[in-house]
Amino acid sequence: MAQLNEIIQWCDQTLKSREFKDYAPNGLQIEGKAEVHKILCAVTASQDAINAAIATGADMLLVHHGYFWKGEAYPITGMRGKRIKSLIQHNISLVGYHLPLDSHPTLGNNAAIADILELKNIEALDPTERNPIGNIGYLAEAISPEAFQVLLSERLGFNAIHLPADKSTIQKVGFCTGGAQDYISKAFEQGCDAYISGEVSERTFYEAKELDVHYYACGHHATERYGVQRLAKAISEQFNIESSYFELNNPI
Structure with missing residues (x-):
């Protein structure tokens, strides 16, 4: 009690x-x-x-x-x-x-995604934030966009939607759980190969293509x-x- x-x-x-x-x-x-x-x-x-x-x-x-x-x-x-x-x-x-539970470095949703995907060298997606809501991590080895979609779908139990870019491999990954699809611009600014969130918008298709950042929608609920x-x-x-x-x- x-x-x-x-x-x-x-x-x-x-x-x-x-x-x-x-x-x-x-x-x-x-x-x-x-x-x-x-x-x-x-x-x-x-x-x-x-x-x-x-x-x-x-x-x-x-x-x-x-x-x-x-x-x-x-x-x-x-x-x-x-x-x-x-x-x-x-x-x-x-x-x-809500946001405090996205952000926390060990208890948070983003911390859990990093652990599940075995991402290393975790950084802030937006270095100006006092308590970063999104993060960046690195895969141990670069893999193809198709292989990364399979990995996400298996680890998160959700059929990940992939909006493709031109890059042939993925290693540096930005991520923010839930409805943070518009942070793809921050992933671009930080030189990420791919960006993960929960939801997707019509505009995200064009942003992924024109910013050359692979986008993966892995479910608002599934990522949180x-x-x-x-x-x-x-x-x-x-x-x-x-x-x-x-x-x-x-x-x-």
Whole structure:
């Protein structure tokens, strides 16, 4: 058992959440029980994830995509109202960390991608950022763009979409999980052979071709499964409480 406020304080300090200008509040979004015995983590605070938290008796739902995003309507009605009502009725806390969980050098989504792909000599994709959101890494050996697509698809469990460039081999790779396709320009500025993110836009096809940077869309959900799991495990070890992961394989 651990105190909710102690967990939030530890997470805020560990992830340096107050140093980020984000699109949604980081940390405690909906307050439930003061004591936490069990955590369920998920990529997104969907109704399925909430139902799983209720079914497993979790006191806290830890997610990467929570609520109260900039530009959202204020009224708590409809789908979002139902979700929030479910959490409040079952006294479950909702805790969300967005950019801080992308950025963290060991617990973050990008750190996990680097480990999974065995990328070395990790650098910032944007050296001007205090807490880099994207990164650069190097494959041990240069491989063909086609072989890299196969590697990504196998390691990340997602049929990676490849937007080709002219370069015949890939070794220097830029990457930023989720919906960061527009960072391909930063990958170009840093001389990357390829750039990985989760989503893809119509414009990305032309950018990859004209910037000569191979682009791989590997799934928003698929690239961001890992941060919440790493953070939940770290919380479990720090406070000696139980945690588990809920997977709802989103094909986007």
